[in-house]
Amino acid sequence: MTTPDLIFVLGGARSGKSAYAEGLAGASGRGVTYIATARGADAEFSERIAHHRARRPAHWRLVEAGAALDDALRAADGDDACVLVDCLTLWLAGLLCPPEACGPAAEDADARIDAFMAALAAARARVIVVSNEIGLGVVPLGSVTRRYVDALGRLNQRVAALAPEVTLMVAGLPLAVKTAPRPMRTA
Template sequence: MSDLDPTIPDLTFVLGGARSGKSAFAERLAAQSRLPVTYVATAAVSDEPEMRARIAHHRDSRPAHWETLEVGRDLAGALRDVARDGRCVLVDCLPLWLAGWLCPPDDHPEGPANDEQWQNVVDTLAATLVSLPGKLVVVSNEIGLGVIPMGSITRRYVDELGRLNQRVAALAPQVRFVVAGLPMAVKG
């Protein structure tokens, strides 16, 4: 919660396109807070060399003293477990978390979420974000600026990420959009 108003979450939402510099900017915000940082990683580690390389790059860019928590589908539960007054929690990123719900690996026991399940998950995350103590920085991709995707699953993913981004942006007192490494204030 904010020191100025305990009813307002200390939440900064950072958006940007692929390779826009949004994660680096979010990491700078976390470091500048001068608080202990917990980095909540939402990427599922896979055997794909390209994905392993991306995850390694992100790990190497973070200070070694930051705590890292790799989460699966229960992002809200993980946030409740680690958020504390006097601590900064950095979530990177919502699109990979969404992919775990809508496009899970073939061997995932629950399979993809249906519309009702997904809506319940988003409602739970939204309620959690506004109730957490401490500082929170959440990263997401803005993918709604490109071409209309082909295929129903891709359209659903783009639609749901857009709705999720709108929901989090409405809750966040501060929203930043990063383009070519340059953050722009969208809100707050």
């Protein structure tokens, strides 16, 4: 198995992770597909989405992914492509707590996560994945929230184990957590 050309960018809310990941994508010299996982649930969140849209170059391709993030990644994949997934945090929230039935995890959440991980491992594109690091605070009181924090922590660990490069954003500053040589492309 070859090592994927994968960069994993983690950080807290408003840590600069999305802007940093967008800078990496823009500097890749490849056609960029931005896979968005957010849904505008209310006016404030719609403003957040609009802020992200305004910051991205107009020529980037946008894919709004639902539960089948693996399918979106496979469709955008290619040898000369750069795919930016922003972000796993919101995607997982949608899996575990869909808007129509918030509560215990959807039956197929584990299968969806496994399918995404398989697509990530097989990707030929440079893939940049963004996620929140939410496990640094207090243990949440509610069981649904604890389940979500635990599930995101496990997902982040799986992506970090696969990624040759992991960056933690703190106050807008990138901190290298894991670095490895980039895969070499053969002509």
